[in-house]
Amino acid sequence: MLKANFxxxxxxxxxxxxxxxxxxxxxQLGFHTLGFSGHMDPDIHMDLPNYLREIKMLQKEYxxxxxxxxxxxxxxxxxxxxxxxGWDGSYRPLCVxxxxxxxxxxxxxxxxxxxxxxxxxxxxxVDNQWSMLKEGCENYYGGDYYKLAAAYYEQExxxxxxxxxxxxxxxxxxxxxxxxxxxxxESDPRYTAPALTAMEHLVQQGVPFEINxxxxxxxxxxxxxxxxxxxxxxxxxxxEILINSDAHQKELLNGAFDQAVNAAIAAGFDxxxxxxxxxxxxxxxxxxxx
Numbered sequence: 562m563l564k565a566n567f568x569x570x571x572x573x574x575x576x577x578x579x580x581x582x583x584x585x586x587x588x589q590l591g592f593h594t595l596g597f598s599g600h601m602d603p604d605i606h607m608d609l610p611n612y613l614r615e616i617k618m619l620q621k622e623y624x625x626x627x628x629x630x631x632x633x634x635x636x637x638x639x640x641x642x643x644x645x646x647g648w649d650g651s652y653r654p655l656c657v658x659x660x661x662x663x664x665x666x667x668x669x670x671x672x673x674x675x676x677x678x679x680x681x682x683x684x685x686x687v688d689n690q691w692s693m694l695k696e697g698c699e700n701y702y703g704g705d706y707y708k709l710a711a712a713y714y715e716q717e718x719x720x721x722x723x724x725x726x727x728x729x730x731x732x733x734x735x736x737x738x739x740x741x742x743x744x745x746x747e748s749d750p751r752y753t754a755p756a757l758t759a760m761e762h763l764v765q766q767g768v769p770f771e772i773n774x775x776x777x778x779x780x781x782x783x784x785x786x787x788x789x790x791x792x793x794x795x796x797x798x799x800x801e802i803l804i805n806s807d808a809h810q811k812e813l814l815n816g817a818f819d820q821a822v823n824a825a826i827a828a829g830f831d832x833x834x835x836x837x838x839x840x841x842x843x844x845x846x847x848x849x850x851x
Contacts, residue, residue, distance in 0.1 A: 563818045565835050567596035567632065568671060568730065568771060568805035573607050573615065574600040578811045580615055584623060586811035594628045594837055595814075598671050601643050602636030603684060609633075609643070609656050613664040630836060630844060632669040634730060637716065637723035638678050650725050668844045669836055671771070672726025674717045674734065677701075677709065687713060688737040695744075706744045707751035710735050718759035721768045727836070727844075728803055729763055731773040731786040732756075740782050747788060757794055760787075764800040769834055769846070772825060775807025778816025785817070785824055792828040801846075803834050826851055 570576035571583055578586075580597060587595040597616050599607045616631040623629050635643060643654045652667040653659065676684040677697070685697030694709075702708040713735040720729060733756060739745050745752050763770070772792070776782035787795065795802070804821045808814045825833060834846045 563804055563815065563822070563833075564590070564592045565594040565596075566592070566806050566808065566814055567594075567598065567630065567669070567728075567803060567836055568634065568773065568775070568807045569595065569597050569814070570599060570634075570807075570809045571597065573612050575605050576809045580619055583808075583811045583814065584619055584627070584629065586814055588623075588627055590815055592627055592814070594630065594835065596630040596632050596669065596836060598632040598634045598669075600636075601633045602639045602673070602675050604675070604686065604689070606639065606642075609654055610658075610661065610664050613657060613667075617663070617665045628837060630668040631665060632667055632671060632727070634671040634673050635724045635726065636673055636675050637720045638676050638684065640723045648725070669727035670724055671728060671730040672720040672724035672768070673730035674713065674720055677713050677716060679712075685709075687735050691738040691742055694738060695742075698744075707749070710745060710752050711755040714755040714759040718762045721763055721766050726768060728769040728771050728834075730771055731775065731807065732760065732770055733787050733791060736786075736788070737776065737781070748790070753790070756791060760791065760795060760800070761798050764795065764798040769801040769803060770795055771803045771805045772821045773805055773807050774817035774821050775805075775809070777820060778806060778813045779809075785821055789824055789828060792824060796829040801834050802830060803836075822851060 571580045599612050620629045645655050657664045679701050686693050698709045773786040777785055806816045832848045832850050835849055837847050839845050
């Protein structure tokens, strides 16, 4: 069983539990590392300085029992709000006073695409409500869901450029409602071609992908993100993976980990990546055999 998770939400954004409650649950599960990753996107964004202070306090409190990392899940359309248009790649957000010693730089960033941004600036949320996705597709893409998906993946391809992310979150989130509403054939080249183009581009940039268990462990989908077809393609492209629960409740911190491990092995992976600090205190990627 895996003993780490790096995609974790709390009641400081849209999760159900406090950071302390989540940390206690992680200890009970025997975790060696817990990464918090509160949302920063147009719909859901935290009081970031307060979030940084709270997680920093927990880091000190738990330092002899479990490593705690402080990250964010940053949407590519919101990156400028957090870091500014002239972002130099550092992990100290604009809203954090450089003199504020009670706050801290971010340890890592999940780069996610929760919205399709249209030419007029309008945003289509891809995982909020089916009715919103349907309306957006009708208004902007004439009801053609393959054009919608192509637009999603065109923007997904830029997620590393926009967010300087440590890894890519839930790559094929555009399929969030597909189990129930069947608007895409996920084997159709009109869908797979733009997805594979985006994936290959991101792999070439050296950014890993997560296997995201969130939709499975909450009963929303049968397959993980990315689905097995895309996960096999990721392996063929030479990509790397992490496994994360995308937990919004403490009870799901390790939700669907077994299924994710089995999917990784089925796709041909023999190891995953985890995040941790090296001897110099820098957060880096480490390989763990499956």
